[in-house]
Amino acid sequence: MRTASLGLVTLILAVNVLSVRAWIHPGILHKLSDISRMSSYITAGLAGTNSPQYQDYLLFAADKFSSDAYQMSTPVATLTSRASFEADATAAYQNALMWKLTGIQLHAAKSISIMNAWSGTLKSVDPNYLDMQLASSLGPFMMTNAAEIIRYTSAGWTASGISSFSSMLNNVFYPRLNNHTGVQYQANVGTGNTKALMAFGVFTENTTMYNEAISLYSNEKCSGLALDISATGQSSESGRDQGHVQLGLGNLAESCQIAWLQGTNDLFSLLSNRLLTGYEYTAKYNLGNTVAYDATFQRCDANLLGGPFNVISTTGRGTFRPIYELAYAHYVSLGGLSMPFSLQIINKVGTEEGNTSPADGSGWGTLKYRL
Ligand SMILES: *[C@@H]1O[C@H](CO)[C@@H](O)[C@H](O)[C@H]1NC(C)=O
Ligand SMILES: *[C@@H]1O[C@H](CO)[C@@H](O)[C@H](O)[C@H]1NC(C)=O
Numbered sequence: 001m002r003t004a005s006l007g008l009v010t011l012i013l014a015v016n017v018l019s020v021r022a023w024i025h026p027g028i029l030h031k032l033s034d035i036s037r038m039s040s041y042i043t044a045g046l047a048g049t050n051s052p053q054y055q056d057y058l059l060f061a062a063d064k065f066s067s068d069a070y071q072m073s074t075p076v077a078t079l080t081s082r083a084s085f086e087a088d089a090t091a092a093y094q095n096a097l098m099w100k101l102t103g104i105q106l107h108a109a110k111s112i113s114i115m116n117a118w119s120g121t122l123k124s125v126d127p128n129y130l131d132m133q134l135a136s137s138l139g140p141f142m143m144t145n146a147a148e149i150i151r152y153t154s155a156g157w158t159a160s161g162i163s164s165f166s167s168m169l170n171n172v173f174y175p176r177l178n179n180h181t182g183v184q185y186q187a188n189v190g191t192g193n194t195k196a197l198m199a200f201g202v203f204t205e206n207t208t209m210y211n212e213a214i215s216l217y218s219n220e221k222c223s224g225l226a227l228d229i230s231a232t233g234q235s236s237e238s239g240r241d242q243g244h245v246q247l248g249l250g251n252l253a254e255s256c257q258i259a260w261l262q263g264t265n266d267l268f269s270l271l272s273n274r275l276l277t278g279y280e281y282t283a284k285y286n287l288g289n290t291v292a293y294d295a296t297f298q299r300c301d302a303n304l305l306g307g308p309f310n311v312i313s314t315t316g317r318g319t320f321r322p323i324y325e326l327a328y329a330h331y332v333s334l335g336g337l338s339m340p341f342s343l344q345i346i347n348k349v350g351t352e353e354g355n356t357s358p359a360d361g362s363g364w365g366t367l368k369y370r371l
Helices: 002-019 032-046 052-062 083-102 105-121 132-151 159-177 187-203 207-219 242-262 270-286 324-334 340-349
Strands: none
Touching: 032 052, 032 083, 052 083, 083 105, 083 132, 105 132, 105 159, 132 159, 132 187, 159 187, 187 207, 187 242, 207 242, 242 270, 242 324, 270 324, 270 340, 324 340
16 A cells, blocks of 8 residues: 555656756757757858858858847837837847857857847837837847847856846736737737747746747637638738738747747647648749639738738739748658748748848748758
8 A cells, every 4th residue: 555655656756757848948949959050051161062051151141130240229218119129139139140150259249238238228118009019029039039049058148137138028028918909919910929928938938938829829819820821821911911921921930940949849730731831822822823812811800901801912922031941941851741832932032031121030041940
């Protein structure tokens, strides 16, 4: 009896220990082995073996946001616009990667100084600012990628800098992302919020926040996966314009990548690889082909922004956003599936660069994601 109950206690303890999951760091969009893969293409390139990855690195290294001489904006206490923070966040992230890829300390110092300056000053995102959720998601997501790389690569970021950055995520941005009323969390705004929360959860090792984001990916009432992408691959914003459609697809792919890297959830495969179907529908249409359009599939509050839309939009058609390499690497190179239309775009583009609005997504996928 006694032995049996001790055995049971031991079993329960063992199960509890197993359920405490180890976080992977750095572990938002890139783990160390991913950065080593990028480095190996660079080393080979410098030694004379060219590759698309190396060509993309040369463009990345020459980009203004990768420069250790990047001039940051003057941080403010209350965000009432997005552009300055988003540019600075992009520079922090690209300098963080440059630091790890080149070992040049000036890049780490630039990234750290941007993060410290903002987290030491910013107190709030104006709740009356129309884009308060985009301001709390897109730029902060990029800056959290910087923070994650810098923190776990012996770059010299102080404990107080890290703690101040964590406070900014929890006290400035999280409250804005924790609002699901009215027009919040719709379409691309919702998918951006979800990827940001997932990144914040990894950086702060907050399992509650991370799991909340995983659940929102499928179940958010206006941006859960099945509401963003129909079974045919149509986006809830296909009638609006092709830029916002691609922004949303990229957001979803980045969330999938985080959960895949952390090894917690295979979001890529949900609903029979619904995200792949979404990419292919949008790639096919943007390459000039005809696709079926279902006017009953619209975003929540379909009357916003000139909707509901009775036909698919030609606005932005053929302007390819830098989102295709990430999904292709996962589904095709790793998973053996087929994405013929996305591949056509990848081949046309050659070397994927950054976004015109720099914090719209990680970009530079030929360097970052191509295997
Ligand atoms: C949530 O968003 C709505 C607008 O959709 C706004 O009226 C409300 O003040 C916000 N609530 C909080 C707590 O920020
Ligand atoms: C973790 O995240 C939740 C929101 O998901 C928040 O309420 C909580 O305060 C966070 N915990 C810590 C220790 O920051």
